[in-house]
Amino acid sequence: MSIELPDWYVLKEPGEITVDVKNWIEYADTRIDRFIKGDPWIINRPTSFSDEEWEIVKVQEIGGHFLLRLSASTNQRISGWLVEVEGDLFEFRFMSSVNFDEKINVLKDLYGEENVKTIQELNDFYQINLYRQFNLADVPSRRARRYSGTAKRDLYKRVAIRFNKIPSVISAKKALLYKGWAVVRISEIRLTVKREFEKQISDVIKKSAVFVDEDSNLADTIKPVTQKITELAKSKRMGGSLSDFGFTGSKEVYTQVDCYPPCILDLVTILRDKGHLAHIENWQLGTFLKEVGMPIDEQLKFWYQTSVDNVGLTFDEFVNRIGYQIRHIYGQTGGGIDYRSPKCKTCIDGYYCYFAHKKLEDISEDIKIRFKDKKEEMIDSSIDDISKIIVNNRFQSACARYFQLHTGWTIKSGRINHMVQYSTLAYKRFHVTKDKEKQSGEKNE
Amino acid sequence: MNDELTPEIISEFYRTKFPLDKFMAFIGLSDFKNREFGFVVGEDRFIRNISFENTKELREFMATKSVKHAYVGAVYEQSPSRYSPIQKIKWKFREFIYDIDINDFDLVRTCGCQGYAYCTDCWSLVQDTVLFIDETMRQDFGFTDITWLFSGRRGVHGWIKDKIANNFDQAQRVAILNYLTMVHDQKRTQTIEEIPNEAKPLRDRIYTIIAKSYLLNSSEENLVEIGIAKKKAKDIIQRVKTSSEFDAQTYNLIIPSNQTVRNKLSHEIILKRYPRIDRKVTMDTRRVSRMPYSIHGNTGQLAVVIKDIKTFYPDSAPNVWDALK
Numbered sequence: 090m091s092i093e094l095p096d097w098y099v100l101k102e103p104g105e106i107t108v109d110v111k112n113w114i115e116y117a118d119t120r121i122d123r124f125i126k127g128d129p130w131i132i133n134r135p136t137s138f139s140d141e142e143w144e145i146v147k148v149q150e151i152g153g154h155f156l157l158r159l160s161a162s163t164n165q166r167i168s169g170w171l172v173e174v175e176g177d178l179f180e181f182r183f184m185s186s187v188n189f190d191e192k193i194n195v196l197k198d199l200y201g202e203e204n205v206k207t208i209q210e211l212n213d214f215y216q217i218n219l220y221r222q223f224n225l226a227d228v229p230s231r232r233a234r235r236y237s238g239t240a241k242r243d244l245y246k247r248v249a250i251r252f253n254k255i256p257s258v259i260s261a262k263k264a265l266l267y268k269g270w271a272v273v274r275i276s277e278i279r280l281t282v283k284r285e286f287e288k289q290i291s292d293v294i295k296k297s298a299v300f301v302d303e304d305s306n307l308a309d310t311i312k313p314v315t316q317k318i319t320e321l322a323k324s325k326r327m328g329g330s331l332s333d334f335g336f337t338g339s340k341e342v343y344t345q346v347d348c349y350p351p352c353i354l355d356l357v358t359i360l361r362d363k364g365h366l367a368h369i370e371n372w373q374l375g376t377f378l379k380e381v382g383m384p385i386d387e388q389l390k391f392w393y394q395t396s397v398d399n400v401g402l403t404f405d406e407f408v409n410r411i412g413y414q415i416r417h418i419y420g421q422t423g424g425g426i427d428y429r430s431p432k433c434k435t436c437i438d439g440y441y442c443y444f445a446h447k448k449l450e451d452i453s454e455d456i457k458i459r460f461k462d463k464k465e466e467m468i469d470s471s472i473d474d475i476s477k478i479i480v481n482n483r484f485q486s487a488c489a490r491y492f493q494l495h496t497g498w499t500i501k502s503g504r505i506n507h508m509v510q511y512s513t514l515a516y517k518r519f520h521v522t523k524d525k526e527k528q529s530g531e532k533n534e
Numbered sequence: 535m536n537d538e539l540t541p542e543i544i545s546e547f548y549r550t551k552f553p554l555d556k557f558m559a560f561i562g563l564s565d566f567k568n569r570e571f572g573f574v575v576g577e578d579r580f581i582r583n584i585s586f587e588n589t590k591e592l593r594e595f596m597a598t599k600s601v602k603h604a605y606v607g608a609v610y611e612q613s614p615s616r617y618s619p620i621q622k623i624k625w626k627f628r629e630f631i632y633d634i635d636i637n638d639f640d641l642v643r644t645c646g647c648q649g650y651a652y653c654t655d656c657w658s659l660v661q662d663t664v665l666f667i668d669e670t671m672r673q674d675f676g677f678t679d680i681t682w683l684f685s686g687r688r689g690v691h692g693w694i695k696d697k698i699a700n701n702f703d704q705a706q707r708v709a710i711l712n713y714l715t716m717v718h719d720q721k722r723t724q725t726i727e728e729i730p731n732e733a734k735p736l737r738d739r740i741y742t743i744i745a746k747s748y749l750l751n752s753s754e755e756n757l758v759e760i761g762i763a764k765k766k767a768k769d770i771i772q773r774v775k776t777s778s779e780f781d782a783q784t785y786n787l788i789i790p791s792n793q794t795v796r797n798k799l800s801h802e803i804i805l806k807r808y809p810r811i812d813r814k815v816t817m818d819t820r821r822v823s824r825m826p827y828s829i830h831g832n833t834g835q836l837a838v839v840i841k842d843i844k845t846f847y848p849d850s851a852p853n854v855w856d857a858l859k
Contacts, residue, residue: 224734252675252709253702257709259713260712265732266674267735269674480728
């Protein structure tokens with residue numbers, strides 16, 4: 090039995106489509122422009138549209154995506170970018186779709202039909218009534234009043250997914266488990282579903298390379314698209330900007346190690362002790378240092394002095410052979426993309442987050458050592474607070490509490506969103522004089 | 535308690551009494567050649583990366599070497615050996631295993647036992663842990679093929695052999711562990727996680743299995759300290775003792791509705807009696823675990839299957855001397 094997938098879902102088999110090369114490039118251009126603007130869109134068939142009119146919209150959507158997919162298959166950096174922006178777009182479309190069945194069908198496609206059930210299907214299968222047995226309600230009444238739109242109300246509806254498909258949700262105890270099925274609200278799986286989509290889109294991009302390899306005409310067709318993305322990347326940060334968070338890195342922050350967040354301090358310590366980090370941790374540290382103002386020459390020196398990759402190499406040899414990744418971060422090699430450091434949410438999910446990935450006992454030990462000059466009661470109560478927040482999986486809030494202990498300042502939102510946010514605020518706290526602060530008109534968060 | 539555990543006794547046990555057929559039925563016949571084994575031999579030398587062509591070779595090895603401790607590990611794409619160590623060959627599968635040791639409860643044992651020592655009072659912590667995990671695995675995760683084994687000294691091992699579990703990667707194993715974990719940093723700060731709203735079956739199980747034992751082992755004074763009035767405390771203990779079927783509903787009915795008191799009581803119940811699990815054993819897909827039916831080299835007791843944890847007590851487990859009688 091095949092399931093009906095929505096037309097906005099780019100992993101859907103497109104079927105037969107015909108498009109001429111000129112239009113094809115135009116569709117891809119339009120898609121790139123929309124991604125760059127950071128303005129997500131969804132395609133829904135208006136009732137007034139004829140089949141022919143709707144077919145044109147679908148061809149524009151699928152054609153544009155497919156050409157980008159082919160272009161990305163030839164270039165790893167474009168592939169990384171495309172996975173990220175298509176992931177964001179997918180998340181937006183999935184969450185804002187007003188049709189609950191659409192959501193279920195997309196989940197069935199991503200995780201396999203046998204691994205996803207509606208609650209009704211689960212009830213029928215086990216001859217029970219989960220809602221009654223566990224006293225569940227789809228929409229909490231207070232929230233229901235606040236959210237009147239169908240799409241938002243859908244977020245509180247539940248779906249059943251085999252537990253082994255969504256380990257991070259199980260880990261956080263955000264699902265009701267019944268006979269191996271995780272009964273979970275749509276709102277709790279949005280990030281997990283996005284990651285699964287990104288994994289699958291990344292795989293199909295890789296597989297698309299074979300089409301380009303086998304067809305020289307296709308290779309010529311994708312050239313202008315690849316060129317456009319590369320040029321845009323050189324002139325503009327791709328995929329959102331730090332201003333989303335209401336702050337930017339200061340040029341001087343990198344000189345003040347005492348202002349670094351605990352995740353970065355840990356990475357630096359591991360690098361100094363072991364001489365190397367995992368690839369993604371290199372990336373996290375490198376992009377952070379860049380964003381807090383460390384110039385490329387200085388960063389190259391930093392890695393030369395601390396990494397084991399320097400063995401037997403002169404500094405110049407190191408820069409030529411190993412410094413590739415650092416120059417890449419600064420956009421001086423490869424596609425010329427000016428890369429950003431990952432947000433806290435991304436770090437929790439796939440990079441290194443001190444509070445999500447370090448053992449609780451080690452964290453409390455670290456705190457005692459780092460803040461040994463502070464009052465013992467203050468340290469104890471902070472450790473107590475931080476531990477409680479961590480075990481409830483609120484890692485960004487734990488970081489905010491740590492920041493409070495570190496600086497004495499309270500983060501109003503109650504959470505740290507970005508490593509650079511941590512450093513910039515700590516820098517302001519410890520190194521910006523009151524006069525300067527007045528001049529800049531900035532406020533303590 | 536018993537005679538000395540000599541190499542000759544060990545050798546005789548493995549040659550004549552070790553139930554190889556039961557062991558093979560336990561781990562399954564397929565992929566035997568590619569299964570890793572580990573042993574403690576001679577003067578406490580631990581050897582790993584060992585595999586056998588057939589069960590005859592395995593028996594011969596254990597008898598000839600008089601292995602003090604025998605362990606069984608994961609299955610690989612090829613036979614592990616000194617020349618093909620497990621780090622260099624592809625992992626295929628591993629059963630999902632829990633290790634429960636009485637000494638993991640040292641910080642909350644009130645009977646005075648510590649380390650390897652145990653008594654009927656503190657052994658009930660292990661019994662509750664097994665009941666809790668077993669039910670969670672069956673009801674919440676849908677596993678059906680679960681066997682509990684005595685470790686031979688101070689704990690028990692739970693083997694989940696459902697095919698789906700064999701293939702779990704580390705992230706999936708850790709997810710199940712995290713779902714079960716309510717006491718973090720269990721050997722130091724013992725930070726208690728709030729009982730989550732969504733994990734209702736887990737919450738109900740805490741109130742059914744763990745709370746019942748807690749209340750049965752509590753005095754009126756204990757409950758008064760939490761903030762429950764003396765008369766009510768007496769009533770609660772009486773109700774628990776006389777309830778034929780204690781469950782979450784009963785718990786909710788008999789415990790005062792004051793939220794502060796309820797939170798404090800939940801915290802105490804979890805702190806004092808919630809399962810403690812050796813995480814490393816469950817997470818590590820390449821770890822070796824005590825071989826079912828083998829001898830524990832320090833006690834001479836056998837790692838037998840536990841038929842009913844409610845009636846099982848380590849002292850009653852069979853040992854090598856009984857087996858050879």
